[in-house]
Amino acid sequence: MSELPSLWRTELWHPMLVHFPIVLLLGAAVLRSLSPFLSEDNARFFNRASRLSLVIGVITAWITVYTGSLADSIVVRELCDPTVLESHENGGYTIAVLFSIAAVLDLGVIKFLPEQKQLLKRITEWAVIGLLLVGSGYVAYTAHLGASLVYQQGAAVYEPTAGCSEFE
Amino acid sequence: MKILVKFTALIALFTLTAISCGESTDVVDSGTYMGTITEVNAEETEIYVNLESGQLVELYFTDTTTLSQNGEEVPFSTIEVDDRVEVTLEKVGQRLDPVSVVLLDN
Numbered sequence: 001m002s003e004l005p006s007l008w009r010t011e012l013w014h015p016m017l018v019h020f021p022i023v024l025l026l027g028a029a030v031l032r033s034l035s036p037f038l039s040e041d042n043a044r045f046f047n048r049a050s051r052l053s054l055v056i057g058v059i060t061a062w063i064t065v066y067t068g069s070l071a072d073s074i075v076v077r078e079l080c081d082p083t084v085l086e087s088h089e090n091g092g093y094t095i096a097v098l099f100s101i102a103a104v105l106d107l108g109v110i111k112f113l114p115e116q117k118q119l120l121k122r123i124t125e126w127a128v129i130g131l132l133l134v135g136s137g138y139v140a141y142t143a144h145l146g147a148s149l150v151y152q153q154g155a156a157v158y159e160p161t162a163g164c165s166e167f168e
Numbered sequence: 169m170k171i172l173v174k175f176t177a178l179i180a181l182f183t184l185t186a187i188s189c190g191e192s193t194d195v196v197d198s199g200t201y202m203g204t205i206t207e208v209n210a211e212e213t214e215i216y217v218n219l220e221s222g223q224l225v226e227l228y229f230t231d232t233t234t235l236s237q238n239g240e241e242v243p244f245s246t247i248e249v250d251d252r253v254e255v256t257l258e259k260v261g262q263r264l265d266p267v268s269v270v271l272l273d274n
Contacts, residue, residue, distance in 0.1 A: 073212045077228050080261030086193060086226075 004158075004166045011071040011156040017064045018146065024057030025099055025139055029132035036129075051106055054132075058103045061096045068092055075155045084148055085155070091142030095135055102131035194223035198259045201225075202272075205251045213244055215269070217255055227255065227266045237271040246271065 031050035035043040072089060076082050109124045149155040160166065196219070206224070207216040213229040229235070235242055252272040258265045 077230070080263060082226070082263050083193070083195060090192075 002161055002166050011074040014064065014067040014071040015146075015150070015156070017060065017067055021057050021061040021064050021095075022139060022143060024053045024060060025095070025132075026136055028053035028057055028099075029136040032129055032132055036125075054099065054103050054106060058096070058099050061092075061099060065092050065096050071156060075149075079149070079153050079155060081153065084145055084153070088142055088145040088149060091138055091145060095138045095142060098131050098135040098138065102128050102135065105131070192224075193226040195259070195262050195264065196221075196223055196225060196257065198257055200254060200256045202252070202254050205247060205249055205253055208247050208249055210244060215247060217253060225255075225257070225264055227257070227264055227269075229269075230265050233266045234268045235271070236268070242271065 028050045031046045031053065035046040035050070038046060068089065072085060076085055079085060105124055106128050110121060110128070113121050113124070150157060193216070201217075201219045201221075203217040203219040203225075205215055206218045209215070215227050215229075217225050217227060219225060229244065235244060235246070237246060247269075254270040254272060256267040256269075258267050
């Protein structure tokens with residue numbers, strides 16, 4: 001009788017973690033994009049919430065990239081179209097880099113820029129919004145590729161035996 | 169104003185670099201090809217081969233892949249970057265399985 005494989009196997013760490021950066025980074029982008037249209041008080045709150053989501057999102061994004069590279073080496077031999085995995089991997093790196101740049105600009109430049117540099121501050125704020133929106137597009141595209149890998153190619157998916165004997 | 173232009177250019181440069189980063193490999197038909205090894209990943213028994221046609225293929229050794237040099241089987245650790253090789257590939261879906269890899273004299 002075959003044995004049911006563990007849910008803690010290495011290639012499953014990636015799907016367990018990947019939803020954190022998806023939610024946090026998209027959340028950061030939505031909050032930051034809305035802030036220019038809000039009153040000063042509300043905008044300040046939205047910016048803080050966005051900044052927190054962005055920082056935690058970037059950290060989890062890099063952890064997800066790492067767990068993805070671990071899963072890659074395990075599942076790639078089983079796939080019928082590994083080029084999808086390659087695009088997914090490249091998309092993941094791009095997301096992590098784009099949002100990291102946004103986080104550095106947000107934390108480093110906007111926070112510590114002297115008050116008199118208003119124009120530079122404003123441009124940086126819009127650059128952050130731009131990076132978050134472009135990054136969000138990449139999140140959608142890369143997530144779509146990830147779904148394709150799982151639901152069309154069965155990446156890391158265990159196929160039960162015909163008689164389901166391992167569940168008895 | 170100059171600083172502003174430089175700053176904007178720098179952000180655009182970083183963004184474009186991020187977007188364009190990442191390796192892109194090709195898929196070719198089943199057959200035998202000559203090429204040069206550009207990258208070796210011993211841990212994953214994986215090689216990248218730049219074919220004479222200019223295409224780059226990523227190959228993961230399978231349990232049945234044979235590796236030889238001068239007619240004798242050699243271990244994976246023999247492979248080095250810039251080695252000239254003759255690879256016989258089988259295209260399975262969009263995956264390339266190396267059937268045999270022959271190390272040629274440089």
